[in-house]
Amino acid sequence: MVNICRNFTNALPFAFFTMIIANVLVLFRLIKKAIYNTSIDDGLFTPTRDALQEIFPRASGQQIARYEEIVNQADELDPVLIISPNLNWINQYGEPAYHLVMDSFATEGLQNARRDENSRCVFHFRNGRELTDVRNAIRQRLINAFYIPPALQASHPHGQAVPVGSAWILTKVGARESDFWEDDTFFHVHQ
Incomplete structure (x- = not known):
């Protein structure tokens, strides 16, 4: 049990770092879609x-x-x-x-x-x-x-x-x- 907790504690910074990177990539995709998406026709322009x-x-x-x-x-x-x-x-x-x-x-x-x-x-x-x-x-x-x-x-x-x-x-x-x-x-x- 102690080894499992120790392994989990060692993996926590990596998981946290991976989650931040994933959120940044999703944010970039959303920004790119907002700027370059021309397939949505909302009728405004x-x-x-x-x-x-x-x-x-x-x-x-x-x-x-x-x-x-x-x-x-x-x-x-x-x-x-x-x-x-x-x-x-x-x-x-x-x-x-x-x-x-x-x-x-x-x-x-x-x-x-x-x-x-x-x-x-x-x-x-x-x-x-x-x-x-x-x-x-x-x-x-x-x-x-x-x-x-x-x-x-x-x-x-x-x-x-x-x-x-x-x-x-x-x-x-x-x-x-x-x-x-x-x-x-x-x-x-x-x-």
Whole structure:
């Protein structure tokens, strides 16, 4: 009996050490599963490719892949502004005017750089404040790109009845998923 107790006492540190190692390994597996598991669909987020296909339903697979690369370069939770063109606005003002507005979103506040990888529709911002500041600066210079509601038409006699495009905000969540929504008032003049 004494030998059994002595053997058990000698084995106790080894058993305790083994239990700690096993718990650490389980913890690492749980963390890895939480970070990299994409098989669980809880309905909260959308695969980035699916989001881009919803925003650009007529875009080719090659264009979607290019836009996806731009989104993937963004840090997690950084806002990405995506503008889908309004053909009525382009027909009224022309394609060069449309490109002027898109280039303004790409370069406003930057020197010798672009935030769109020359896509002219997918713009990566560091934070929401930068996105808002860029929009406000462009609204001051290129008012015809923004929709002016009928209630404000009197104060803007040459006001625009249609915006340059539809604005979507996308934030990358994890490696392949995104949260995205259409911002219906992004191109509206409020005052």
